[in-house]
Amino acid sequence: MKNLITTLVLVLAVYPSFSQQRAASNSHPAKLADGISIASLTEEGINADKINMLTEEISKNTYPNVHSLLISRHNRLLYEHYWPGEDQHWGNPVGIVPHDRDSLHDIRSISKSIVSACIGIAIQQGKIKSVDQKVLSFFPAYAAQDTGMKSALTIRHLLSMSSGLVWNEDVPYDNPENSEIRMINSPDPIGYVLIQPMEAAPGKLWKYNGGTTQLLAAIIERTTGKPIDQFAHEYLFKPLGITSFQWVKYPGTTLPAAASGLRLRSRDLLKFGLLYNNNGLWQGKQIVPAPWVKESFQPQVTRRGGAYGYQFWIWNDTVDNKPVHVVNCVGNGDQRIIFDKEHDLVVVITAGNYNKWDIKENSTAIMQDYIIPAVGK
Structure with a gap:
């Protein structure tokens, strides 16, 4: 024993x-x-x-x-x-x-990084000229906003969340004062972002702003004719072999919630990670431009x-x-x-x-x- x-x-x-x-x-x-x-x-x-x-x-x-x-x-x-x-x-x-x-799984604001990749692809395709294009040039219906500091707002500022727009996502998302919740509940989410006043010149102040991501998605749709979910599916997800995803729409609309609405499988999140870890290359194919990955x-x-x-x-x-x-x-x-x-x-x-x-x-x-x-x- x-x-x-x-x-x-x-x-x-x-x-x-x-x-x-x-x-x-x-x-x-x-x-x-x-x-x-x-x-x-x-x-x-x-x-x-x-x-x-x-x-x-x-x-x-x-x-x-x-x-x-x-x-x-x-x-x-x-x-x-x-x-x-x-x-x-x-x-x-x-x-x-x-x-x-x-x-x-809800990936929430990882959706923003997916939108960023799509901007890089659209630039590579020639649909968008550069990150230095003026934002309001894509939204002629809001020409009245093209004045003062807001006239200098570019795609680069949207990408880096340095737009200078007044925005508040510092309060909880169940607080009606949260700017993203107000955008979601607005009958015109794009317009809601564009009419916000400026508190700083573009490029001077970092402030977390999901509204700027929604503008990026809108620019993709205006330049390619495809909403962000369709564009991502065709030019990012399909090349990565991502066959299952959901992109939640704003209530009562067909507008994808660009800043937070994407649902993906964990292995497909890893594919996106490996894509960027390899400078936009996946199985020998350049899906996202290498300079874009580096700049991002x-x-x-x-x-x-x-x-x-x-x-x-x-x-x-x-x-x-x-x-x-x-x-x-x-x-x-x-x-x-x-x-x-x-x-x-x-x-x-x-x-x-x-x-x-x-x-x-x-x-x-x-x-x-x-x-x-x-x-x-």
Whole structure:
């Protein structure tokens, strides 16, 4: 009996716990015919035990209501896991959803980064001349607004959220004073944005503004004849092999909610991340112009805590006393595509923490506590 106990102790010391083994087996990505290459964590120099510990912590809700986590390195998907959790469909609660790789998920303001990609494609097509075209030249019905500081407003300012327009998304989205909610409820969302007064000259002040993303989508429709959902489907999603998506429309209209309405699968979010990680190239085809990707990731305007590109967030952080530079696509509820160029990581996170801004154990904590420390030299 004593020998049996000793043997069991040795076995438990050498091998991972049953729950860790189960976490590992459930987290290895499936090889699908979707263009995503797969490998194991250890093949790409990532500490699998540490990532399995992260899986356990998410399962215990230490990092609350995470729905999916995908980790890729060197353009190969190494880890893929889904959890059930409370969710919403564009602000409408849908209860607990058993998420899996086929689940469409609200990506909220990651939609903005998709719109940015479409602007780059439209410029490549010659439909839009450049980011320095004046915004009001696309909206002749609002010629009365083409005056003063607003006359200088360009596509570049919309992309970098430095329009100078008065706008308030600093209050919660259930507050009627929120400017995006007012835009959504307006009978003329485009007009609502264009008639806002100016508080600063374009390019001088960064202010988060989903209305400027709606203007970008409107410019795509006016120059290509296709609304943003159709344009994205034809020139971005189809080339990436994205066959399932939804783009929520404003209530009672056919107008896609450009700033926040897109729903995608997590693996398809990763495809978009890998596309940008490879300078717009996907399986040998240039889908988004490489210079556009580079420009989108560059600081276009400074903001508190970092900078902002073309609908991409830029952060400088510290992990284990070492500087870390990351670019993020960000959506309400803790939706993320995280680009860590130094470690060649692309990480996708979806969650259901909508309008909960004070959660400390969020996607940033997941990166700082587990993912970046797990990366080998």
